[in-house]
Structures are given as C-alpha cells and as structure tokens.
Amino acid sequence: MREDLKDFIKSGSEEELLVNQLDFSRLPRHVAVIMDGNGRWAKKRKLPRIEGHRTGAKSVREIVETCARLGIKFLTLYAFSKENWKRPKKEVATLWKLLEDYLKKQDKVLVKNQFRLKVIGQREAIPVSVKKELERVEELTKDNNNLTIILALNYGGRDEIMDAVRKICEEKDFDMNSLDEERFSQYLYTNHLPDPDLLIRTSGELRISNFLLWQIAYSEIWFTKVFWPDFRKKQMLQALVDYQKRERRFGDIYPHEDLN
Ligand code: IPE
Ligand code: IPE
Ligand code: MG
Secondary structure (H helix, E strand, C coil): CCHHHCCCCCCCCHHHHHHHHCCHHHCCCEEEEECCCHHHHHHHCCCCHHHHHHHHHHHHHHHHHHHHHHCCCEEEEEEEEHHHHHCCHHHHHHHHHHHHHHHHHHHHHHHHCCCEEEEECCHHHCCHHHHHHHHHHHHHHCCCCCCEEEEEEEECHHHHHHHHHHHHHHCCCCCHHHCCHHHHHCCCCCCCCCCCCEEEECCCCCCCCCCCCCCCCCCEEEECCCCHHHCCHHHHHHHHHHHHHCCCCCCCCCCCCCCC
16 A cells, blocks of 8 residues: 555555555546535434534545545535525534534634635525635645645536626627637636546435536446545545446547458
C-alpha cells in the first residue's frame, strides 16, 4: 500500500484489499455524490430523521478525507435540492443549521488541508446566516489547490440550464453562431469545473433527482443500497474499484479494427 495511506487504512482490513486493487494513475478526477437515505437510516433505528442527517455529516467528513488522501481533485456533494423545500419546515431548518455548524467547525480543517470550497445552486434563497458562512469559507479557501469540494445547495439541474440560457439572452451582441457545447458550459454554475467522471447515488434509489443534468452526459454511474450515513471509506473504495473496471468508450470502439 502507498506509504502515505498507512495511517488512514488499517493493515489487514477490507479497505486495504480494495486500495491495493486501485490504479492511482486512473482515478476519477471528479466524483459527484447524491447523498441519499438519511431519513430511512434513522427510521430503521427508530430515531428521528435528524439523527440520520447528523450521522450523514460524519460520512461527509470521512468521504472528503478519503477523496483528498487518494488524490481525487473534485468532489461534488448534493446536499440540498431545490425540491427539498417541500419538506416540513423543521427538517429544512435543521438541514441548514447542520450545514452552518459544519462550516463553523470545519473551516480550520479546510484551510489546513488546502481544500477549496465552492457552492453551486441558487444562492438567493439560502438562509442569510448560512449564506454568510458559505461566502466566508469560499473566500477563505479560494486559492487552495488540493481537493475542491463543491456543495450543491438549493440546486436544480433544470434551473441551472435555464439560468444559463437567461444569461446568454441578456448578453449584448452575443453571437449565436459561436454557441457550442463548450461556450454554453461557461454559463453554467460549474464553469471552470470538469464534468464528473463518476456519479454515486446511495440508498437504492435509481434516479438522478434533477442533479447535474448537463454535466453527467458521459459520467459513469454507481448505485448502492447503502444509506448515506453508512457510506464510509470502504464503500467509496468499492465504487472506485468498480469504476476502474469499466471501459469508457464515449461512443467509440476499442480497438479500432479494419472492418473489411
Ligand atoms: C438525504 O437523505 C439528505 C437530503 C436530501 C438533504 P434523505 O433525507 O432524502 O433521506 P431519505 O431518502 O428520506 O431516506
Ligand atoms: C436528492 O435526494 C437530493 C439530495 C440528496 C440533496 P432526495 O431524497 O431529495 O430525492 P428524491 O426525493 O428521492 O428524488
Ligand atoms: Mg431521499
């Protein structure tokens, strides 16, 4: 095992077996995660849903560390969708409070490890005190060049595309002939970020739930039944090992052969 992972991965553990199967030169550059199943995790234990969200925050810390240790450069976490406002007020308030606490406590960790925090989504509707914290930590970490953590908050994939169209329409003298996929991407919230190579969804749901609709056009998708609060480094490593077994063809065929 790589020397620098020895204090993170126990020798003789299942995690070690998985790490040993990894090819570090072919890790995904960008992993995106739909962190789902906090409520059902709690229900199974006869706990209030909030306990699921609380334990889910521990998974966030562990997955952030795992990605950074392995050398993954971008991690996008779907933390609050535009549709999540439909939930009871109390749950919505708790989710934002947990995020605020996370930022207040984790800012030192982000700085120490050279992590950069970025937010995607419509910011205007985010509660003011949380927005302030987010902007403080974004500013504090903006020049860091280790792992970039992208939090999708009040995020909707269709919103993002609509916002891009609006921005383009508002530009004076925009030359429509110059509009191609690359140009369009520059108007998305994810401008300057590479598309996810790997998308993970926990909890057994087999859907996208309005997440990164444009950017996942060619992402590999990995579903697991594990609920988010139970998703830790072992599951992350399993996803990465599976990812590396896949052949990403992008419509091409390999190897190119003579058809005659
Ligand atoms: C994911 O877990 C957390 C958020 C959507 C914020 P859920 O709260 O959706 O948990 P389930 O899907 O109800 O189990
Ligand atoms: C998707 O999970 C949103 C987040 C993980 C933040 P949901 O639990 O809100 O999605 P649905 O309702 O199962 O589609
Ligand atoms: Mg859910």
